[in-house]
Amino acid sequence: MYKDWEKVLKNLQAKTNAQHFEVWFKPLKVKSRDQFSMTLEAPNRFMKDWLGKNYLDVLEQELSRQAGKPMRVKLESRPAKQNAPRTPLVPGKTLHLQEAAPREVALFNPKFTFDDFVVGKTNEFAHAACKAVAMGPGDAYNPLTLYGGTGLGKTHLLHAIGHELKKNYPGLKVIYLSSENFMNQLIASIAGSKMEDFRRRYRERCDVLLVDDVQFIAGKTSTQEEFFHTFNALHQAGKQVVVTTDQFPQELKNLDARIRSRLVSGLTADIKQPDMETRAAILKRKAESSEIDLPDEVVDFLAKNVRNNVRELEGCLLRLRAQSSFNHCSITLPMARDILKNFTNVHAAGVTPERILTIVSRYYEINPAQLKSRSRARAVVLPRQIAMYLMKKHTDLVLSGIGKLFGGKDHTTVMSSIRKIEKQMMDDKTLRDSMETLEKQLSD
Numbered sequence: 001m002y003k004d005w006e007k008v009l010k011n012l013q014a015k016t017n018a019q020h021f022e023v024w025f026k027p028l029k030v031k032s033r034d035q036f037s038m039t040l041e042a043p044n045r046f047m048k049d050w051l052g053k054n055y056l057d058v059l060e061q062e063l064s065r066q067a068g069k070p071m072r073v074k075l076e077s078r079p080a081k082q083n084a085p086r087t088p089l090v091p092g093k094t095l096h097l098q099e100a101a102p103r104e105v106a107l108f109n110p111k112f113t114f115d116d117f118v119v120g121k122t123n124e125f126a127h128a129a130c131k132a133v134a135m136g137p138g139d140a141y142n143p144l145t146l147y148g149g150t151g152l153g154k155t156h157l158l159h160a161i162g163h164e165l166k167k168n169y170p171g172l173k174v175i176y177l178s179s180e181n182f183m184n185q186l187i188a189s190i191a192g193s194k195m196e197d198f199r200r201r202y203r204e205r206c207d208v209l210l211v212d213d214v215q216f217i218a219g220k221t222s223t224q225e226e227f228f229h230t231f232n233a234l235h236q237a238g239k240q241v242v243v244t245t246d247q248f249p250q251e252l253k254n255l256d257a258r259i260r261s262r263l264v265s266g267l268t269a270d271i272k273q274p275d276m277e278t279r280a281a282i283l284k285r286k287a288e289s290s291e292i293d294l295p296d297e298v299v300d301f302l303a304k305n306v307r308n309n310v311r312e313l314e315g316c317l318l319r320l321r322a323q324s325s326f327n328h329c330s331i332t333l334p335m336a337r338d339i340l341k342n343f344t345n346v347h348a349a350g351v352t353p354e355r356i357l358t359i360v361s362r363y364y365e366i367n368p369a370q371l372k373s374r375s376r377a378r379a380v381v382l383p384r385q386i387a388m389y390l391m392k393k394h395t396d397l398v399l400s401g402i403g404k405l406f407g408g409k410d411h412t413t414v415m416s417s418i419r420k421i422e423k424q425m426m427d428d429k430t431l432r433d434s435m436e437t438l439e440k441q442l443s444d
Contacts, residue, residue, distance in 0.1 A: 005030050005038065022267060023129055024051060024334045027140045035070040037062055044136030047294025049075040050128065060073045078139065107174065108166070111289075112159030115282075118285050123153055130157045130242075134164035137172065137208050137240035142269040143231070148271035149399070150415060151311030154244040158210045175202065176210040183216075183223040187196055190222075199226075203233035204223040206320060208240040214263075215245045215412060219252035226258050236264070240268065246399065247411065249324035254410065275311065279303040282313055292321050306340070308393055316340050319428055351394040351442050353405055359441045360387040363434070372407045385417040386438070392418050 013021045015270065024047070031039040040059070042048040051059070052075050057140075063071045114134075119127050126146050133144050147152045158176060165174050177185075189198035217223045234241055245252065248270070249263040274282065280303040289296035294317070306313050316336075323339055324331045361368040364383040371384045384406060392401050392414075399411035406414070425432050 002030050004040070004063065006057070007066045008062045011066075012058075022126070023125070023132070023141070026053060031076060036070070037074055039074040042075060042077050043140040044132060045077040045138070046135035046403060048130050050131075051075055057227050078136070084409045105172045108159045109156075112156045112186060113163050116265055116285070116289070117153065117156055117160060118274075118278060118282045121279065122272040122278065123272050126153075126157060126271045129267055130161050131164070131271045133240060133242060134161045134168065136236045137165060137169070141264060142238075143241040143243065143266035145233065145249055145263045145266065146242070146271060147246065147248055147268060149246060149273065150419070151309030152271045152273065153310055154271060155212055158242060158244060161208075162210060167322065172207040173205055174208045174210065175206050176212070178212045179214050179217045179223075179227075181221060182211065182227065186223055186226050199230070202230045204241065206234065209234055209242070210343060211241075211243045211247065214243045214259075215247065215252050215255065216413070218252055224256040224259060228262070230261055231259070237255040241266075246415065251400065272358060275305060276303050279313060281304065282310055283317065286314060286317055290317070290321065291332070292324075294318065294320075294331060295333070297333045298331055300334055301333060302340070312422075315422075344426055349378045351390075353391050353395055353402075354438060355442065356387055356394065357392045357405075362389070363438060363441070372405065374407060385421050386435070388414050389415045389421040390442070 009025060012025045016025070025201050027043050027047070028051075029041045031041040033039070042051060056073060056075070059073045060071060063073055095122065114127070115126060117123075126148075129141055129144055130146070133141055146157060148154060162176050165172055166287055191433060211227075214227075217227060231241060237306060245263075248268065249255070249260045252260060280299050283294065283299050283302055286292075287299075298320070300318055302313065306316055319339055320331050320336060323335060329335075336396060349428060357368045360383050361371055364379070366383060370380050371387055373380070375381075388402055388406065391397055391405070392399070397405075399414045402410040403411050403414045421431075425435060
């Protein structure tokens with residue numbers, strides 16, 4: 001390796017954050033060097049173009065500093081792979097996405113493409129990593145693990161990878177499924193004595209495996225064992241694996257340690273809650289694609305107050321469109337304030353978990369200790385779920401942190417409780433009224 005390039009990498013590692021260094025600089029290889037320039041090879045065309053646009057001047061400055069004279073940097077990409085699967089089901093036949101185990105391959109959502117994904121500071125890194133994988137599956141970032149809270153775009157990016165692979169490599173056998181689906185198929189295969197077919201399907205007849213919500217196999221011994229061996233078989237064969245989870249893999253304590261180790265051996269990219277500018281851009285993009293006339297003042301109101309996730313933004317937009325259509329009127333700021341008052345974070349500043357526990361227990365006339373107990377009584381379960389929902393909405397606690405406050409409940413239990421409240425509020429006016437009262441008390 002060229003010594004001056006080694007020094008360039010060392011300096012870049014010290015000056016940039018760890019994720020950016022691992023993604024953009026570490027994979028670069030020196031292809032050639034002469035007296036006045038150095039040619040670097042990126043794993044794929046996307047990385048080459050991205051580096052050329054964002055970091056070419058940085059690379060040239062660092063290289064010139066090490067060489068003691070002006071140096072140019074030339075970027076090239078590694079030759080693309082052939083558009084054919086490595087292990088075709090039928091020798092000599094190129095399989096298209098829909099032909100590869102059609103019962104397992106879910107159709108990718110046409111709205112979940114890279115073009116439809118709004119990129120901001122909180123998801124830029126994950127988006128770039130997914131684009132790189134889609135341009136060169138198995139070349140770099142294998143495995144790739146996306147992690148973050150619900151409704152932030154992880155599933156969108158998985159589908160976007162699938163769309164891009166289908167376009168760039170029509171012969172690759174791509175399988176997308178949830179971890180729950182993987183588990184259900186495993187159970188069915190065991191019951192039907194078809195384990196050989198199951199293993200062949202995922203270990204031999206798959207070039208790219210996209211698995212959503214891996215955290216849900218935590219604690220499922222047989223499923224974890226099968227997933228571990230499937231992962232190993234694909235990874236050792238140079239096949240691409242991309243998974244999503246709601247937490248950093250090492251924080252999933254009930255997930256097999258071997259799986260956690262495998263996931264962090266590749267690239268991990270987090271997706272955080274979008275900032276205000278990104279939320280506004282998302283609203284404008286979705287309003288435009290749905291042909292909704294959304295005034296700027298309404299965009300600003302929603303972007304400032306609906307902070308949890310993209311899914312909640314979409315829900316608010318749908319409610320506004322429905323109300324506008326039903327009443328045959330335009331969407332206005334007063335309408336937005338009235339309809340969405342139970343779904344926004346207005347006056348949420350300064351709310352603590354302890355205050356939420358106190359207000360909820362007082363409203364439902366139960367002891368705060370009961371909220372933290374294991375009681376399954378309806379009179380306790382609903383207030384507990386509401387308290388979890390309010391903590392997720394109004395505090396910075398992660399799911400596992402909320403679970404600890406409620407007797408050490410698992411983060412998946414907390415997520416399930418929050419989703420139940422979100423779903424129930426859409427149809428239950430009594431619950432919406434109760435939530436409005438609780439929100440007002442929190443803001444006092």
